Amino acid sequence: MNILLIIITIIVGLIAILLIIAAFTKKSYSIQRETVINRPIGDVFDYIRYLKNQDYFNKWVMMDPNLKKSFRGTDGTVGFVYAWEGNKKAGKGEQEIKNISENKKMEIEVRFEKPFKGISQAPFTTEAIAANQTKVTWGLSSTMNYPMNVMLVFMNMDKLLGNDMETSLGNLKSILQKN
Secondary structure, eight states, rough: OHHHOOOHHHHHHHHHHHHHHHHSSEEEEEEEEEEEESHHHOOOHHHHGGGGGGHHHHGGGOOOOEEEEEEETTSSSSSOOEEEHHHHHTTTEEEEEEEEEEETEEEEEEEEEEOOOEEEEOEEEEEETTEEEEEEEEEEEEEOOGGGGGGHHHHHHOHHHHHHHHHHHHHHHHHHHOO
C-alpha cells in the first residue's frame, strides 16, 4: 500500500510541475522557410495562390493518398476553403484564403480539428529578386492554450514542422522550374 501511495504522489507531483511550467512558458511559435525559384514573380504567385496546387507540393497534403477533400468558393480568391480529412498523419481540418496582395502575399488560415484542435496562420510571400527569380517565403505561426503549451518546452516546432516546410518548398521549386 505504501508503494502505491508513493507512486501516486510522484505522478501527482510530476503533473503539478508540468502545470506550473506551462503557466510560465511561451504559448506561441512561429516558423519561416524560404526558397528561390528561377521563374518570374507573376508565374510563381499565380501557382501558389491556388490552394488546390498544394496537392502537388505540400508534404502534409501528400501524407495520405486517399485524402478526402472538399472545397467551398473559388480557388485563388479570398474566402476559398480547402477542407480535408485523412489518416492519422494527415488529420482533419481546413484552410481558407483570408487575404491576397497580388504578387506579394497570400494569407491563409489553417483550422485543425484532428489530431487536435488549433488555428494557424500560414502566409506565403513572394519577392522578385531578378526578372526571372522569385523568393518565396512560407510562414507558420500558432498558439497553444494552457496547459497544452507545455509541449512547446519539449518539442522543437521549428525543426519538426520546418523540415516538412523545406521539403514542400523544394517540391514547389522543382515543379515551377520544370515548366
